Amino acid sequence: xxxxxxxxxxxxxxxxxxxxxxGCNHENATALAETMTAAERDLCHAHGLFRxxxxxxxxxxxxxxxxxxxxxxKIAPAVLQLDAHNGYAPLALKxxxxxxxxxxxxxxxxxxxxxxxxxxxxxxxxxEALANLGLAAFAFTAYKPAVAxxxxxxxxxxxxxxxxxxxxxxxxxxxxxxxxxxxxxxxVMIAARDGRTLPEGVGxxxxxxxxxxxxxxxxxxxxxxxxxxxxxxALMIELLVGPLIGEHASFEAALNxxxxxxxxxxxxxxxxxxxxxxxxxDDPYQHAERLFDELLSQPGTRLPAAxxxxxxxxxxxxxxxxPQSLLEKIKSLR
Numbered sequence: 001x002x003x004x005x006x007x008x009x010x011x012x013x014x015x016x017x018x019x020x021x022x023g024c025n026h027e028n029a030t031a032l033a034e035t036m037t038a039a040e041r042d043l044c045h046a047h048g049l050f051r052x053x054x055x056x057x058x059x060x061x062x063x064x065x066x067x068x069x070x071x072x073x074k075i076a077p078a079v080l081q082l083d084a085h086n087g088y089a090p091l092a093l094k095x096x097x098x099x100x101x102x103x104x105x106x107x108x109x110x111x112x113x114x115x116x117x118x119x120x121x122x123x124x125x126x127x128e129a130l131a132n133l134g135l136a137a138f139a140f141t142a143y144k145p146a147v148a149x150x151x152x153x154x155x156x157x158x159x160x161x162x163x164x165x166x167x168x169x170x171x172x173x174x175x176x177x178x179x180x181x182x183x184x185x186x187x188v189m190i191a192a193r194d195g196r197t198l199p200e201g202v203g204x205x206x207x208x209x210x211x212x213x214x215x216x217x218x219x220x221x222x223x224x225x226x227x228x229x230x231x232x233x234a235l236m237i238e239l240l241v242g243p244l245i246g247e248h249a250s251f252e253a254a255l256n257x258x259x260x261x262x263x264x265x266x267x268x269x270x271x272x273x274x275x276x277x278x279x280x281x282d283d284p285y286q287h288a289e290r291l292f293d294e295l296l297s298q299p300g301t302r303l304p305a306a307x308x309x310x311x312x313x314x315x316x317x318x319x320x321x322x323p324q325s326l327l328e329k330i331k332s333l334r
Contacts, residue, residue: 002324008316011049012037014330015037018052021060021334023066035121040320043311046186047122049322049330054120054204055088056333064088064118070095074333078107081245084117089268092117093126100272101133112270113245119143120263123163124177124305130272131165131173139163140237141268144254147181148221150228153208155221157234158250159185165276169285174292180234182225188214193323209332239265 016033025031032055039048058064061314068087070094075081080103082094096112104112123139130137143158161184163177179185179207182202191198192214203217213218224230242249247267248256257264276282295301 002326003321004327005319005321007319008037011040011320011322015049015052017332018056018334019059019066020232022056025067026167028066028068028088028091030092032088035125038125039122040322041312041315043138043309043315043320044122044308046184046190047120049326050186050190051120052330054262057260058118061240061258061260061262063258063260063262063265072096072099072112074103077324078103078109078110080112082112082114082117084114086116087118088263089114089117089119089121093129093268095127096270097129097133100196100270101130101135104135104272104274105277109271109273111272113247114268114270115245115247116265117268118263118265119268122177123161124165124175124268124308126167127163127175127177128173128305130270131175132275132291133165134167134274136167136273137165138271138274139268140240141186142241142248142250142253142266142270144237144257144264145250146185146222147234148204148208149234150224150231151228153204153221156251157181157231157238158253159222160237162233166288167285168289168292172305172309174288174303174305178225180224180230180237182224182230183222185222188217188222192218200316240269245269273295 012033015036016029019029019032027291036048044062060284065086068085070082072080072082080099082092092114098299100110100112119141127137127139140162142160145155146159148154149156149159159179161177161179165173165175167173187208196241197212198214200212203220203222205216205220205224224234238249241247245267253264253266291305
């Protein structure tokens with residue numbers, strides 16, 4: 001597969017110009033370009049430029065507003081609601097960070113419900129931003145049906161990721177971001193694009209039979225990780241980002257989507273915690289460091305996100321490689 005080397009500045013410029021050309025205002029184009037560049041920087045390609053054609057398609061179809069201006073209101077002492085007004089998540093999340101942090105530091109714990117938002121990126125970005133403010137944080141979101149429930153053979157759950165982060169003094173935060181599916185759907189799509197097979201247990205074909213062919217999985221359904229355990233987490237997330245905050249569950253998102261290739265309308269729930277407000281008699285951050293040190297004392301172990309941070313250090317100097325076919329597709333959209 002032919003590839004081209006790009007600097008991170010090149011990635012940002014390409015994404016920004018394409019988003020502007022397809023109907024975003026400066027604020028939304030900036031937030032989207034920052035998000036895609038961060039994903040490429042950390043070698044999370046499934047959430048980087050790979051997503052750009054989908055962003056452009058949903059702008060062209062009119063499903064998403066490229067000039068949306070998020071608004072925030074308090075609906076309970078420690079509960080905020082952000083209305084994205086049918087815009088993309090990156091700008092909404094950028095504007096949500098400080099109000100949620102302020103509310104958390106006032107109350108010890110706070111939540112923000114994002115509604116009328118179109119989420120297409122990894123969750124670790126918003127979690128890392130909150131952890132860098134000294135907060136522990138959770139994020140949850142859903143999607144359209146892509147994952148079969150245990151015992152079923154048809155898509156029902158979204159890939160339904162959740163993320164958690166813990167702040168560290170003088171070090172990047174500990175952050176994990178994982179789908180309740182056996183694999184992120186974007187990774188399955190990239191495997192199909194690149195002609196690679198999948199590990200066993202990722203998905204089934206349209207007849208409900210196990211397969212390692214990504215094209216067949218995309219026609220059929222993905223599976224949850226850990227069987228019923230992953231399905232329980234997927235169901236929990238459906239409840240947290242659907243009924244709890246008055247947004248679409250995955251099956252409802254599918255019913256209301258125009259299938260233009262971009263993300264459907266849905267919700268996201270952020271929960272932030274101030275570790276200093278939960279009664280620790282000493283220092284919760286140093287206590288966590290003792291836990292991390294004990295874990296890392298075993299050879300071969302690492303903390304979640306360590307690989308991403310290592311990728312980041314490398315790509316900030318060397319840039320990234322992008323498939324030529326993807327670059328040509330993006331350039332045709334400008």
